[in-house]
Amino acid sequence: MTTKPKTAPELRFPGFDGDWWKKPLQDLTEKSVTYGIVQTGESILGGVKCVRVVDLTKPKIIISELITTTEEISRSYRRTILVEGEIMIALRGEIGLLALVPKSLEGSNLTRGIARVAPKGSVVDSVFMVWALRSDDGKMEFLKQVNGSALKEIPINGLNKIQVQLTTLPEQQKIAEFLTAVDGRIGQLSQKKALLEDYKKGVMQQLFTQALRFKDDHGNDFPGWEEQTVDEVAQCLDNLRRPVNGAEREKMKGDIPYYGANGIQGYVNDFIFDENLTLLAEDGGNFDKFATRPIAQRICGKAWVNNHAHILRAKRKMMTPDFLFYSLVHKDIRQYINGSSRAKLNKGDMLTIEMLVPSVPEQTKIANFLTALDRKIESVSSQIRHTQAFKKGLLQQMFV
Numbered sequence: 404m405t406t407k408p409k410t411a412p413e414l415r416f417p418g419f420d421g422d423w424w425k426k427p428l429q430d431l432t433e434k435s436v437t438y439g440i441v442q443t444g445e446s447i448l449g450g451v452k453c454v455r456v457v458d459l460t461k462p463k464i465i466i467s468e469l470i471t472t473t474e475e476i477s478r479s480y481r482r483t484i485l486v487e488g489e490i491m492i493a494l495r496g497e498i499g500l501l502a503l504v505p506k507s508l509e510g511s512n513l514t515r516g517i518a519r520v521a522p523k524g525s526v527v528d529s530v531f532m533v534w535a536l537r538s539d540d541g542k543m544e545f546l547k548q549v550n551g552s553a554l555k556e557i558p559i560n561g562l563n564k565i566q567v568q569l570t571t572l573p574e575q576q577k578i579a580e581f582l583t584a585v586d587g588r589i590g591q592l593s594q595k596k597a598l599l600e601d602y603k604k605g606v607m608q609q610l611f612t613q614a615l616r617f618k619d620d621h622g623n624d625f626p627g628w629e630e631q632t633v634d635e636v637a638q639c640l641d642n643l644r645r646p647v648n649g650a651e652r653e654k655m656k657g658d659i660p661y662y663g664a665n666g667i668q669g670y671v672n673d674f675i676f677d678e679n680l681t682l683l684a685e686d687g688g689n690f691d692k693f694a695t696r697p698i699a700q701r702i703c704g705k706a707w708v709n710n711h712a713h714i715l716r717a718k719r720k721m722m723t724p725d726f727l728f729y730s731l732v733h734k735d736i737r738q739y740i741n742g743s744s745r746a747k748l749n750k751g752d753m754l755t756i757e758m759l760v761p762s763v764p765e766q767t768k769i770a771n772f773l774t775a776l777d778r779k780i781e782s783v784s785s786q787i788r789h790t791q792a793f794k795k796g797l798l799q800q801m802f803v
Contacts, residue, residue: 414800416581419574423803429563431532434521436563438494439483439513443472451477452511454485456496459517462593466507470514477512483519485511488529490520492536495556499545503533518562527569530579535568538802568803578801585794589787596783603776604694607733610769611759617768625765634754636722637715641750643675646709662702664688664711674705679724682712683731686747693735701728713753723763725770730758 410422429436443453450471458464477484485491485504493500495516513519522529535541548561569575609615619625633639652661657672664684682700689696700712701724708714717727739752761769 409803412801412803414797416574416577419571419577421571423568423570425566425568426526427563428520428565428567431523431527431567431569432521433523434519435482436518436520436559437482438515438518438559440472440476440480441515442476443470443514444476446470447473450474452508453477453514454491454508454511454517455514456493456500456516459491459493459500459502460497464502464505464508469511472512480512483513485509485513485519486521488522490522490529490533492518492520492562494518494558494562495554498549498555498557499536499542501533501536503529518559520562526572527567528572528575528579530583531575532567534579534582534798535802536565538568538798540568540802541565582794582797582801585790585797589790589794592783592787592790596780596787599776599780599783603773603780604733606776607729607773610773611730613759617765617772619764626762628759628761630757631721631760632754633715633756633758635718636758636760637681637717637727639750639754640676640680640714640716641710644708644710644712644714645675646711647671647707659705659707660702661707661709662700662712663709665697666700668709671707673707675707676702676714677705678716679703680706681715681717681724681728681731682708683715683753684748685711685713685750685753686742686745687711688746688748690737690740690746690748693733693737697732698734698736699728699731701725701732713748713750720763722760723766723770725774726766729770729773730760731756734758 411420412423440453448471450473452466452469453472454464454469458469485508487504487506487509489504491502491504491513493516520532522532536545544565544567545557548557548564549555550558550561570578606615613628617625647655647661652669652671655671655673657670659671659674660667661669661671662682664687680702682702684690684698688698690698702708715727715731717724722730734756736748736756739756740746740748741752760766
């Protein structure tokens with residue numbers, strides 16, 4: 404029994420029917436497909452911006468981070484001086500990585516690792532071509548043309564051979580418009596998340612420097628904060644942690660999180676803890692990047708913890724579990740860190756970490772406020788994940 408190849412996608416807009424077809428990339432371009440500048444030279448102030456493969460890996464190309472070259476070198480590679488609406492395709496590294504040239508990049512140039520593609524507007528919509536090449540079928544087409552084993556690369560003649568899915572221009576434009584709108588929604592949500600995270604960062608800085616204070620339920624000031632050590636406000640449970648190697652974890656797969664220094668390392672079928680605790684990285688933590696990356700984790704419910712994270716239980720009369728986490732998650736503890744090749748926070752040093760501690764009622768107000776912010780951030784993160792999954796499903800159904 405043979406399976407008849409699909410000739411049309413599963414999901415289509417009303418009013419469109421008929422088979423789709425394919426054409427090689429070289430038949431869909433107004434100019435020859437070519438790669439960028441081989442040697443850009445030293446980056447110079449006020450020079451011509453040049454896009455590298457690494458720039459395409461980011462959600463949005465950051466103009467200020469681009470390298471530059473001289474006008475003379477750029478003119479000698481005038482064939483890859485960018486025009487809005489053209490497509491940049493990575494030839495090495497992350498094969499198949501591509502992006503549309505925005506207006507802000509017009510007049511810029513490319514480096515050797517990227518090819519410039521100028522779609523023929525009378526045959527193919529440039530935005531549609533981007534989505535077609537990002538589809539599962541497009542990814543397979545890229546893989547067919549990859550050369551080399553150590554350094555994966557697509558030569559220009561291979562890129563020219565890539566078969567691109569096509570339909571009528573009106574249907575292309577409808578698909579491009581719809582998928583671009585979905586991408587726009589993801590962008591809006593991502594921006595909202597970034598703004599919430601920046602707001603939270605600013606509020607935490609104000610709260611923990613006491614520039615911003617809560618009042619009690621009667622509108623009165625809370626008592627002053629007192630200096631305490633971790634040992635005074637929390638109990639260390641390091642003696643209960645148990646590491647499990649990869650082979651053992653394979654045998655005990657489950658749905659209970661297995662934590663290491665910086666997050667969940669896997670899932671197992673048993674647990675050591677079942678309560679609200681704070682994990683503080685022992686080694687391999689983000690100690691130097693504490694301002695933007697967490698050095699502590701909050702765990703609630705069943706969990707297994709290995710020996711790369713200290714385990715702290717708040718002493719309830721002194722500190723709430725949530726406030727313990729927020730006090731440590733972005734705290735600068737570099738003065739307590741040992742080791743040159745791999746930063747390590749020894750238990751003895753960890754217990755001497757000093758922290759300013761408000762009264763338990765004020766702790767509760769602070770922790771509740773920050774927890775509410777975290778929930779908003781997680782809600783937006785969830786919307787981003789769902790929209791990304793929706794987009795992925797659309798790409799599978801809207802292309803052959």
